[in-house]
Amino acid sequence: MTTNDTHGITPQTAAVHAGEAPFVAHHSLTVPIVQTSAYTFANTDALIAYQEDRMFWDVPERVEYGRYGNPTLYAAQAKLAALEDADDALLVSSGMAAITTTLLILLSQGDHFIITEDCYRRTRIFCHSFLARYGIACTTVKPGDYASMEAAIRPHTKLIFSESPTNPLLRCLDYPRLVQIARDHGLKTVIDGTFGTPYNIRPLDYGVDLVIHSVTKYLAGHNDLLAGCVVGSFDTIAPLRQAQGVMGAVVDPHTAFLILRGLKTFGPRMAQHNANGMAVAQFLEDHPKVRRVWYPGLASHPDHALALDSMRGYGGVVSFEVESDGAGASRFIDALRIPQIAPSLGGVESLVEQPYIISYYDMAPEDRLALGIRDELVRLALGVEDTGDLIADLAQALDKV
Numbered sequence: 001m002t003t004n005d006t007h008g009i010t011p012q013t014a015a016v017h018a019g020e021a022p023f024v025a026h027h028s029l030t031v032p033i034v035q036t037s038a039y040t041f042a043n044t045d046a047l048i049a050y051q052e053d054r055m056f057w058d059v060p061e062r063v064e065y066g067r068y069g070n071p072t073l074y075a076a077q078a079k080l081a082a083l084e085d086a087d088d089a090l091l092v093s094s095g096m097a098a099i100t101t102t103l104l105i106l107l108s109q110g111d112h113f114i115i116t117e118d119c120y121r122r123t124r125i126f127c128h129s130f131l132a133r134y135g136i137a138c139t140t141v142k143p144g145d146y147a148s149m150e151a152a153i154r155p156h157t158k159l160i161f162s163e164s165p166t167n168p169l170l171r172c173l174d175y176p177r178l179v180q181i182a183r184d185h186g187l188k189t190v191i192d193g194t195f196g197t198p199y200n201i202r203p204l205d206y207g208v209d210l211v212i213h214s215v216t217k218y219l220a221g222h223n224d225l226l227a228g229c230v231v232g233s234f235d236t237i238a239p240l241r242q243a244q245g246v247m248g249a250v251v252d253p254h255t256a257f258l259i260l261r262g263l264k265t266f267g268p269r270m271a272q273h274n275a276n277g278m279a280v281a282q283f284l285e286d287h288p289k290v291r292r293v294w295y296p297g298l299a300s301h302p303d304h305a306l307a308l309d310s311m312r313g314y315g316g317v318v319s320f321e322v323e324s325d326g327a328g329a330s331r332f333i334d335a336l337r338i339p340q341i342a343p344s345l346g347g348v349e350s351l352v353e354q355p356y357i358i359s360y361y362d363m364a365p366e367d368r369l370a371l372g373i374r375d376e377l378v379r380l381a382l383g384v385e386d387t388g389d390l391i392a393d394l395a396q397a398l399d400k401v
């Protein structure tokens with residue numbers, strides 16, 4: 001039904017169709033949420049013209065079904081691509097979907113790739129358990145050990161996957177060195193840049209091929225949705241977009257709208273995350289109840305020089321060990337008033353966790369220790385609250401350690 005003329009039809013049919021035509025959206029200040037699963041054709045000739053034309057499109061002008069695209073989604077993707085100054089971005093249903101889709105499409109049976117040891121835990125699980133079943137081999141190297149990275153390259157090595165800064169110790173990559181190794185051996189580079197964000201670092205500027213983000217974190221920024229993206233050139237994103245149409249990890253239009261809405265304040269949010277991170281890291285480093293702080297903006301961080309060279313700011317995540325044991329760290333966390341206990345990061349609300357309890361609880365203590373995860377390690381994911389309020393809260397809670 002394409003008019004509002006509901007004369008002569010039953011209320012039952014009117015309830016389904018009336019009032020929806022004509023669809024006028026183009027003078028809207030904001031991008032409308034185009035909440036549909038399918039797209040219609042005026043008549044059979046229009047459908048045939050669409051089928052004939054679409055073979056020649058690089059970027060679809062329209063699609064026929066929601067798994068292949070949506071106008072609200074296109075706007076969010078274009079904004080994300082612009083943030084990285086890239087050709088194109090693909091939005092998918094979570095950060096993990098971005099990682100799994102990318103690796104499944106870039107790698108084939110018999111291939112080998114390299115990841116760094118401190119990558120997101122689910123990424124490492126996917127690489128070692130899932131991809132191994134499909135005959136794709138993976139070597140893990142220590143962060144910062146570029147000699148081992150180069151030594152791990154085999155004839156069938158296709159790519160290097162890494163992350164920067166990493167979770168929870170915020171190790172940073174030497175981008176020029178990584179890209180040089182990859183180029184010397186004809187490998188692709190894929191970086192999970194979730195902790196960095198395009199506000200603080202743009203890996204594509206160094207020649208990295210693809211950047212992945214958990215949009216769930218700083219980009220969407222409000223702790224209220226899950227999404228992921230892959231950003232790069234048209235040529236590298238196109239096969240991923242086709243794969244998404246087959247594999248199905250799509251973002252619904254309402255989530256795409258929330259991403260657009262969240263991104264409006266990306267700049268001011270990041271400025272405050274960075275300011276809070278730096279101030280809190282300095283406060284903690286001077287505090288007698290704190291043994292050690294990891295924050296790339298501090299001179300004491302092992303990758304401070306790399307961070308200074310490549311990053312505009314260092315983000316809102318600060319990790320530190322209290323001068324106590326795991327129970328002392330828990331007493332500190334339980335005494336906090338502003339940060340809530342939860343995983344995740346990058347949202348407006350400050351969050352806090354003891355990594356050993358939240359992400360590594362199922363791991364043997366000696367394996368956790370080998371990764372540098374002590375029981376008394378605390379990860380603070382600072383939000384955009386007032387810096388003074390946060391520091392006052394941390395000060396009173398540190399008295400309970």
Ligand SMILES: *Cc1c(COP(=O)(O)O)cnc(C)c1O
Nearest residue numbers: 094095096120192194214216227
């Ligand atoms: C959260 C996170 C992911 C996974 O993203 P989801 O949106 O939760 O699927 C991947 N990498 C990093 C670095 C993350 O912080």
